Amino acid sequence: MALVNDHFLKLPNNYLFADIAKKVNAFKAQHPKTDIISLGIGDVTQPLCPAVIEALHRATDEMGTAASFRGYGPEQGYDFLRDAILKNDFLARGIHLDRDEIFVNDGAKSDTGNFQELIRWDNSIAVTDPIYPVYIDSNVMIGRAGVKGDDGRWSNVIYLPCTAENGFVPELPSQRVDVIYLCYPNNPTGTALTRDQLKLWVNYAIKNDALIFYDAAYEAYIRHDDVPHSIYEIKGARKVAVEFHSYSKTAGFTGVRCGYTVVPKEISAATLTGERIALNPLWNRRQCTKFNGTSYLSQRAAEAIYTPEGRQQVQRTIDYYMQNAAHMKEALTAIGLHVYGGNDAPYLWVQTPGGMTSWRFFEQMLYNAHVVCTPGVGFGPSGEGYVRLTAFGSHERTEEALDRIARFY
Amino acid sequence: MALVNDHFLKLPNNYLFADIAKKVNAFKAQHPKTDIISLGIGDVTQPLCPAVIEALHRATDEMGTAASFRGYGPEQGYDFLRDAILKNDFLARGIHLDRDEIFVNDGAKSDTGNFQELIRWDNSIAVTDPIYPVYIDSNVMIGRAGVKGDDGRWSNVIYLPCTAENGFVPELPSQRVDVIYLCYPNNPTGTALTRDQLKLWVNYAIKNDALIFYDAAYEAYIRHDDVPHSIYEIKGARKVAVEFHSYSKTAGFTGVRCGYTVVPKEISAATLTGERIALNPLWNRRQCTKFNGTSYLSQRAAEAIYTPEGRQQVQRTIDYYMQNAAHMKEALTAIGLHVYGGNDAPYLWVQTPGGMTSWRFFEQMLYNAHVVCTPGVGFGPSGEGYVRLTAFGSHERTEEALDRIARFY
Numbered sequence: 001m002a003l004v005n006d007h008f009l010k011l012p013n014n015y016l017f018a019d020i021a022k023k024v025n026a027f028k029a030q031h032p033k034t035d036i037i038s039l040g041i042g043d044v045t046q047p048l049c050p051a052v053i054e055a056l057h058r059a060t061d062e063m064g065t066a067a068s069f070r071g072y073g074p075e076q077g078y079d080f081l082r083d084a085i086l087k088n089d090f091l092a093r094g095i096h097l098d099r100d101e102i103f104v105n106d107g108a109k110s111d112t113g114n115f116q117e118l119i120r121w122d123n124s125i126a127v128t129d130p131i132y133p134v135y136i137d138s139n140v141m142i143g144r145a146g147v148k149g150d151d152g153r154w155s156n157v158i159y160l161p162c163t164a165e166n167g168f169v170p171e172l173p174s175q176r177v178d179v180i181y182l183c184y185p186n187n188p189t190g191t192a193l194t195r196d197q198l199k200l201w202v203n204y205a206i207k208n209d210a211l212i213f214y215d216a217a218y219e220a221y222i223r224h225d226d227v228p229h230s231i232y233e234i235k236g237a238r239k240v241a242v243e244f245h246s247y248s249k250t251a252g253f254t255g256v257r258c259g260y261t262v263v264p265k266e267i268s269a270a271t272l273t274g275e276r277i278a279l280n281p282l283w284n285r286r287q288c289t290k291f292n293g294t295s296y297l298s299q300r301a302a303e304a305i306y307t308p309e310g311r312q313q314v315q316r317t318i319d320y321y322m323q324n325a326a327h328m329k330e331a332l333t334a335i336g337l338h339v340y341g342g343n344d345a346p347y348l349w350v351q352t353p354g355g356m357t358s359w360r361f362f363e364q365m366l367y368n369a370h371v372v373c374t375p376g377v378g379f380g381p382s383g384e385g386y387v388r389l390t391a392f393g394s395h396e397r398t399e400e401a402l403d404r405i406a407r408f409y
Numbered sequence: 410m411a412l413v414n415d416h417f418l419k420l421p422n423n424y425l426f427a428d429i430a431k432k433v434n435a436f437k438a439q440h441p442k443t444d445i446i447s448l449g450i451g452d453v454t455q456p457l458c459p460a461v462i463e464a465l466h467r468a469t470d471e472m473g474t475a476a477s478f479r480g481y482g483p484e485q486g487y488d489f490l491r492d493a494i495l496k497n498d499f500l501a502r503g504i505h506l507d508r509d510e511i512f513v514n515d516g517a518k519s520d521t522g523n524f525q526e527l528i529r530w531d532n533s534i535a536v537t538d539p540i541y542p543v544y545i546d547s548n549v550m551i552g553r554a555g556v557k558g559d560d561g562r563w564s565n566v567i568y569l570p571c572t573a574e575n576g577f578v579p580e581l582p583s584q585r586v587d588v589i590y591l592c593y594p595n596n597p598t599g600t601a602l603t604r605d606q607l608k609l610w611v612n613y614a615i616k617n618d619a620l621i622f623y624d625a626a627y628e629a630y631i632r633h634d635d636v637p638h639s640i641y642e643i644k645g646a647r648k649v650a651v652e653f654h655s656y657s658k659t660a661g662f663t664g665v666r667c668g669y670t671v672v673p674k675e676i677s678a679a680t681l682t683g684e685r686i687a688l689n690p691l692w693n694r695r696q697c698t699k700f701n702g703t704s705y706l707s708q709r710a711a712e713a714i715y716t717p718e719g720r721q722q723v724q725r726t727i728d729y730y731m732q733n734a735a736h737m738k739e740a741l742t743a744i745g746l747h748v749y750g751g752n753d754a755p756y757l758w759v760q761t762p763g764g765m766t767s768w769r770f771f772e773q774m775l776y777n778a779h780v781v782c783t784p785g786v787g788f789g790p791s792g793e794g795y796v797r798l799t800a801f802g803s804h805e806r807t808e809e810a811l812d813r814i815a816r817f818y
Contacts, residue, residue: 001618002587003529004678004686008694015697043480053473056706057466063664064462066803071452071663106515106666106704113699117550120412137698141526178411209410248701254480255472255705257515269413277413285417288424289546290522295515295704296664297465394475 007143016133016378017041023363024372037401039389040372042187042347044252046320046394048301049313052251055304059297073293076284077104077260081299084306085260089245095232101264101280103287104294104302106257108217108246113138114290115213115242115261116179118282119269123178126158128170130188130379130386132215135181152381161382162189164351168340169197172204180205182231183215185222188379188388189349190325190341192227198234205240211269212241217259220250220318222344230262238264242279249346251305251314258298321346324398325391331402332389335409346391349376353409361387368408371401416552425542425787426450432772433781446810448798449781451596451756453661455729455803457710458722461660464713468706482702485693486513486669490708493715494669498654504641510673510689512696513711515666515703517626517655522547523699524622524651524670525588527691528678532587535567537579539597539788539795541624544590561790570791571598573760577749578606581613589614591640592624594631597788597797598758599734599750601636607643614649620678621650626668629659629727631753639671647673651688658755660714660723667707730755733807734800740811741798744818755800758785762818770796777817780810 020040028036048056062068076082082102090097105111113134116125121144127135136157139145146155153159158177160170168191173180182201185192193201205212214231222229231241246259253259263283268276304310325342332339338351350373352361358375365371365387376383393401429449437445457465471477485491491511499506514520522543525534530553536544545566548554555564562568567586569579577600582589591610594601602610614621623640631638640646655668662668672692677685713719734751741748747760759782761770767784774780774796783799785792802810 002620002678003532004680004688004691005527005529006680006686008527008691009680009686011694015694018697041481045475045478045480047475047478048472050473053469056469056472060462060465060469063457063465064459066454066456069454069456069661069664071454071661072450073664107701109701110699118414118417120414123412134698141695141698211411252478252480254701255478255482257701257704269411271413271415271418277415277418279413282413282417285420285424286550288427289543289550290519292516292518292663292666295666295707297706298704 005141007141010148011137011140016374019378020372020374024366027366034370036370036372037393037397038372039393039398039401040374042249042390042392043254044249044392046252046317048252048256049305049310049317051304051307051310051313052301055300056297059300063296070296073296073299075288075291075293076100077102077294078296078299081303084303088306090230090232093229093233095230097232097262098265101262103261103263103283104299105259105261105291106294106298107248108215108244108259109134111259111261112213112215112244114286115283116142116144117286118279119179119211124156124158124176126160126173126177126180128162128182128186129159129381130162130376130383131181132183132187133379159381162186162191163382164338164340169193172200177208177210179211179213181213181215183217185218185227185345186341187218188347188374188376188383190345190347191349192222192224192344194226195228195233198228198231202231202234202237202240206236209270210240211267214241214243216243217246218249218345219245221322221346223322224344227344232262239266242267247302247305251302252317253298253301256298256301258294258302320395321391324393324395328389328391328398328402331406335406337409342391348389348391350387350389352385352387355385358384358387364408365405369401369404371404414550416550419557420546420549425783428787429781429783433775436775443779445779445781446802446806447781448802448807448810449783451658451799451801452663453658453801455661455726457661457665458714458719458726460713460716460719460722461710464709465706468709472705479705482705482708484697484700484702485509486511486703487705487708490712493712497715499639499641502638502642504639506641506671507674510671512670512672512692513703513708514668514670514700515707516657517624517653517668518543520668520670521622521624521653523695524692525551525553526695527688528588528620533565533567533585535569535582535586535589537571537591537595538568538790539571539785539792540590541592541596542788568790571595571600572791573747573749578602581609586617586619588620588622590622590624592626594627594636594754595750596627596754597756597783597785597792599754599756600758601631601633601753603635604637604642607637607640611640611643611646611649615645618679619649620676623650623652625652626655627658627754628654630731630755632731633753636753641671648675651676656711656714660711661726662707662710665707665710667703667711729804730800733802733804737798737800737807737811740815744815746818751800757798757800759796759798761794761796764794767793767796773817774814778810778813780813
């Protein structure tokens, strides 16, 4: 008799964004003529830049003739892209990596979800709270998260609160932790860690033989020099950290699907008998077995953002979004809201007024201002009392949303 | 202390195709001027058809302007593609499926590797032998396959031998089995099951409350009317079978990355207390958590193969490869080899002469004819004494390879 993996049954029935969509659709059904502006889901709105479009046309033409047609590519990604990554994202910052430490993928969500396969099912994990739900849910599915308590917390997950009280800087855990998920610049709070703050975590991991799964999906939005673009800027990180990158927010690739994961050769985990096992060959084996490489077209598209024109064009779009972020922060602060993040990330984390719950404030915004935000509690217990706004809209729509919020507030 | 998932350490160190590449590269290093023809790895050689190329250019242009730009798509795939699949691959064959039973993916390898996540780690699996290595390796990684014996067999895997003796038709298992992997038309043997033969398996699964993971990646190569294109042509299959499809071999998408998985709403697995859990919502949850949808470009490309022009063009390429298969079978049989498969699949399964081992015959072909094949034993114990040849070469190169084999043999 086929038995189900019953860890799946522990998951809450709905996914945060599905819940939001349901509420928005219900409102739309009752008010079909109302113009709703979404500052909720973190999807981009600006088109792919010309350098990427040209690369896609070129790659398409290549695929149309036998002489230049490309079938299966390397599971780890083409050398042309891995070399561009090494040179531009790392060497330019003084970080030396080898080509086979780079694994090109179809976006960071897959690998942040899958990488936990390499560690034992009973290792403990720590997450900053609030958090991107994929980190926890992927651990629930394999049974590693334990059971969910009435307080919304999983028994085998250590929560590291990030709130206004601690300036959104998580404290080092006081209990034993095997794996730590960090995302900086942070989704959902839009805050960042400085080099010195991140250093504490690398040192903690080295001292405690823990691993750091570091999600750097928003690094392109960093504006301040003391904020590291990669955890490998910190000495010793190669021994303890895996880093996830994505072109989704960097270059508007949410529909193109391409990113990469860095697995340094020094990083290892132990067997029960204390033998050290390097994770790089294990991840390679995992990818060769369960992944057949990223679309050739997507990889050529990614390569194009590293050309001089591509870099300029991509930067222009990032600046465009960051102008939104600055303007949003200013306008929302001016009407008396407490607003965090948005300096080195495309997200703003807004405290609900008067201790209102996240969902209540979400509903008020939807019903009164016709603006969709994301309730903070959907990202974890410490997200209660906040909502997330994204800076990915057009200038015009963002402006309009701010006007409406000011009017209702 | 972070502990490694030590199931990974049970895997053999090398992947079949890496072993082959090593031997070929060693030969090339010693004979740099020798022209080697590969009929080994199952990758296509003919370019994407014009309808697909046009669709890719169109989709690229759409992504270049804000009005038509597409960001995140549905994790399950766009409706335009799911509807084309329903209509062309199923309704045209009298099979009624719902749109939300179709999950578009980045190729069948991912989902055939990942779908086992939905079942308990201690369920037993049965595989036809020889077999596509991904089915077993993905089960090894999670601990389900047990331990590997000296005979090369995993303790919790039931092997269903397919050899010349039983006409490559597997016998129903005599032991308890929870999940059965079937791939028809078969990789690597190139043989097919008739509707009546497959019916036995569906009935077995219904009677024994087992699941069938059915890989239909090669269905486009079927030439005979009594060979089913989908397991859902068999009554009752909706209750027990998940079906994996791929555009890789159908339309040369090995570098484009697109396929789909069918998870009917009736299919379920049990909890320990006997409750039935539908797998469709579970798979949906898995995909929403760990997958962010397939590239918009790849999905538009896939849609194009269902247009009248696309269908014709794709069929022409399949015919081209199947001409190779027919010619190979004829020529190799003429020189006295026993050749199987190739009638409804792009693979030929060739018995080694005089009881030679697979690797020995591989080496002879490489050293004497400079043709690369795949040693059958790499696909499982019952593959010993066979090699696989693929029909994906150009006519000219295939011809040349046959001439060389005839000369050396």
